[in-house]
Each structure stands twice: as structure tokens, then as C-alpha cells.
Amino acid sequence: AQSVTQLDSQVPVFEEAPVELRCNYSSSVSVYLFWYVQYPNQGLQLLLKYLSGSTLVESINGFEAEFNKSQTSFHLRKPSVHISDTAEYFCAVSEGDTGGFKTIFGAGTRLFVKA
Amino acid sequence: DSGVTQTPKHLITATGQRVTLRCSPRSGDLSVYWYQQSLDQGLQFLIHYYNGEERAKGNILERFSAQQFPDLHSELNLSSLELGDSALYFCASSVQWNSPLHFGNGTRLTVT
Numbered sequence: 001a002q003s004v005t006q007l008d009s010q011v012p013v014f015e016e017a018p019v020e021l022r023c024n025y026s027s028s029v030s031v032y033l034f035w036y037v038q039y040p041n042q043g044l045q046l047l048l049k050y051l052s053g054s055t056l057v058e059s060i061n062g063f064e065a066e067f068n069k070s071q072t073s074f075h076l077r078k079p080s081v082h083i084s085d086t087a088e089y090f091c092a093v094s095e096g097d098t099g100g101f102k103t104i105f106g107a108g109t110r111l112f113v114k115a
Numbered sequence: 116d117s118g119v120t121q122t123p124k125h126l127i128t129a130t131g132q133r134v135t136l137r138c139s140p141r142s143g144d145l146s147v148y149w150y151q152q153s154l155d156q157g158l159q160f161l162i163h164y165y166n167g168e169e170r171a172k173g174n175i176l177e178r179f180s181a182q183q184f185p186d187l188h189s190e191l192n193l194s195s196l197e198l199g200d201s202a203l204y205f206c207a208s209s210v211q212w213n214s215p216l217h218f219g220n221g222t223r224l225t226v227t
Contacts, residue, residue: 101146
């Protein structure tokens with residue numbers, strides 16, 4: 001069965017420092033992997049996705065994540081964070097087919113960027 | 116703006132009551148998903164509909180039901196409400212079965 005583990009519930013970091021948000025998943029079949037971000041009082045927004053191909057995927061605002069099949073991980077990184085990156089980040093795993101599709105989310109990691 | 120519309124934004128009701136949450140997906144999206152977000156349970160997948168048909172079920176209680184109509188909007192019905200049903204309920208839509216999800220801003224349900 002699918003499961004997603006986000007290893008850190010909260011990550012405080014100073015502005016301009018690097019950050020890594022960790023995500024491990026378990027699944028018995030091929031999966032699609034996503035990171036979503038949730039700002040206060042809003043729904044989740046897609047940050048980046050891995051469907052196939054290159055194992056390193058990037059977002060438009062400087063985040064990147066690397067799919068590691070052997071370690072079943074999909075960690076999110078940013079070399080230099082901004083105050084505006086403060087939000088909750090969710091790792092998600094999707095599996096299924098045209099008959100039915102589920103996206104399962106991790107518990108979330110609250111990133112708090114301090115000045 | 117994700118293009119997914121959820122109404123109402125807030126709902127306050129009493130235990131034992133029944134409510135209906137509504138979702139209009141992005142134009143062109145055939146898939147609709149419902150999620151429940153609470154502090155202790157996180158984001159829980161409830162149900163997936165594709166073009167009017169139920170396709171996958173998650174941790175949805177028997178007191179909850181959903182449907183997707185021919186115009187592709189969806190409704191989530193919650194009955195015999197309990198205090199523990201208080202949560203944010205999100206609807207999401209996608210264009211294909213393996214595409215990223217686009218979320219609405221949610222309906223905050225408070226059961227008193």
C-alpha cells in the first residue's frame with residue numbers, strides 16, 4: 001500500500017540559507033511523485049513533479065527535487081531560501097490507472113524562514 | 116487562481132446535521148477528488164470521480180457520500196455530523212488520471 005513519510009514536521013531556517021525537506025515513500029508499483037505548497041488560508045499548489053525521465057526536477061522559483069528509486073526518496077531542496085518561502089510543503093505519491101487513481105499526501109513540513 | 120471553485124467557504128453547523136459541499140472543477144478537467152484536512156489526520160484522500168463515475172475510494176466514512184454530475188461539478192454530502200468532522204475539505208481536479216492536482220481554496224466546516 002502507498003504511504004508517504006515526511007521526516008520533519010517543522011524546519012526553521014534563516015533567510016538565504018539552504019534547506020532540504022525530506023520525503024520517503026513506499027509503493028509496490030511505479031509511482032508519480034509531487035511536491036505541493038500550501039500558503040495560509042489557501043489550497044495546495046503544485047511546486048514540481050516527477051513523472052518519468054530525468055530524476056532531477058526543478059521548479060520556477062528555485063526549488064529542486066531528486067527522485068531516488070533505490071532509496072524510495074524524493075527530497076526537496078533549495079540553495080537559498082527567502083522569507084516568502086515560508087509555507088507548508090507536502091510530498092505526494094500517485095499511483096493507479098484509468099480505472100482509478102489515488103494521490104496520497106505526507107503529513108506536511110512547515111518551513112519557517114527567519115530574517 | 117487554480118480555476119477550481121468551492122462553496123461555501125465556511126460552514127458552521129450542529130452535531131447530527133447534514134451539509135453539502137460543492138465543487139466546480141477547472142474547465143476541461145474530468146477528474147474530481149475530495150480531501151479532508153485536519154490537524155491530527157493531515158490531508159486524507161476521500162474519493163475520486165472521473166466523468167461522473169466513482170473511480171477510487173480512500174478513507175471516506177459511510178456517513179459521507181459524493182457524486183459528480185453531468186456538468187462535471189461535484190458535491191460532497193456529510194450527514195449525522197460529529198464534532199470530529201470539523202476540518203477543511205478540499206476539492207481538486209485534474210485533466211488526466213495521472214496529471215497534477217489543482218486545488219480549490221477549501222470549505223472550512225465547523226461542527227458545534
